[in-house]
Amino acid sequence: MTVTETAPAAPAGSAAVPAPPPSLAARVRSVGGSPVRDILAVTARPEVINFAGGLPAPELFDAEGIAAAYRDVLAEEPARALQYSTTEGEPTLRAALAARTSARGLATDADDVLVTTGSQQALSLLATALLEPGDTVLVERPCYLAALQAFGFAGARVVAVPGDEDGIDPGALEELVVRERPRLLYTVPTFSNPTGRTMPAARRAAVAEVAGRCGLWIVEDDPYGELRFEGERVPWIASYEGARDRTVLLGSFSKVMAPGLRLGWLRAPAALLRACAVAKQAADLHTPTVNQLAAARYLADRDLDAHVARVAAAYGTRRDAMLAGLADALPQGSRWTRPEGGMFLWVRLPDGYDTTALLPDVVRHDVAYVPGAPFHADEPDRATLRLCYVTQTPDEIAEGLRRLAEGLGQAVRPRA
Structure with a gap:
């Protein structure tokens, strides 16, 4: 003889509580989003001079x-x-x-x-x-x-x-x-x-x-x-x-x-x-x-090589504008790379600085960078940051570096 059991009926007038959906895959839970994308979302205001994104200069598109x-x-x-x-x-x-x-x-x-x-x-x-x-x-x-x-x-x-x-x-x-x-x-x-x-x-x-x-x-x-x-x-x-x-x-x-x-x-x-x-x-x-x-x-x-040469020349001018202003914008003792091409340069502030912790203060001055910590697969160097020099004109770069200097000057200083 087979006995069939049924679940108790829900009390009159009440709705059954649905089960939660299955959890997300472990790989999604363990791998975070892109800090660059997160920063771009925060700094989308048009008044922000954004050195964070790796965005080619749109006015140079053919x-x-x-x-x-x-x-x-x-x-x-x-x-x-x-x-x-x-x-x-x-x-x-x-x-x-x-x-x-x-x-x-x-x-x-x-x-x-x-x-x-x-x-x-x-x-x-x-x-x-x-x-x-x-x-x-x-x-x-x-x-x-x-x-x-x-x-x-x-x-x-x-x-x-x-x-x-x-x-x-x-x-x-x-x-x-x-x-x-x-x-x-x-x-x-x-x-x-x-x-x-x-x-x-x-x-x-x-x-x-x-x-x-x-x-x-x-x-x-x-x-x-x-x-x-x-x-x-x-x-x-x-x-x-x-x-x-x-x-x-x-x-x-x-x-x-x-x-x-x-x-x-x-x-x-x-x-x-x-x-x-x-x-x-x-x-x-x-x-x-x-x-x-x-x-x-x-x-x-079209002549893509000729177009690329024009873009590269403009980027070289913008790199020079950023290099010219970094010494005044960064704390004494900072170091940075001098790229021969591409879109980025890398900065290391003096020991004790944490560029992730400093970023909110800097963004309040309508300028942004990417902290260096997420670029490390091992122990991060928290004093580092990435700057993109191609998206803005030389005048905008100069103004952005002025704001960066103000932001870093008013930010919390490193521990002694």
């Missing part, structure tokens, strides 16, 4: 040229532009990207390139393709914030490699590879975010040699490399013999054309590129077709 590319594509091939595309990317754009890469010293075929929805997506795809939860990833110290997020979401254990003014120390890298058995090394060797530093050629060759001898993937992120306004170009790590078969090179149009296009790419060995394509199929099927075709049309009809 808006007319980009608009013309979209008009031509939609007029001449609307069905193709508005249709689904292949996951790997539009052939015309892949061929153009391969040609630009080859012209810069790294022989590349269209089949070596995967178009991504911004180079940030490339990081997520690589994390999916290369990392298991608990795997170790090596990074620079300090490191690009969104890379730390991507590796954190993959469940990786992130370890910072010691370095100096020239970047990663190859000897320390080899010691960590032997001890930690990492899956990959992530680096922004040219005009690094956040420091603005560039790894010299000899150091790149040494890093490539370690990777080749020890069996290590290198993810070389290069969103800023074309924005050089001083000095000579340094070859990609991917071009060195020891790293040719184990380096993924990431690129982006965000800093040289416009970030709203959300167009990036990765160049990788065939097996890894295929794995990333499968991961992309699951993520978004493909990057928007119309954006890809417009970018390809722009590359065919």
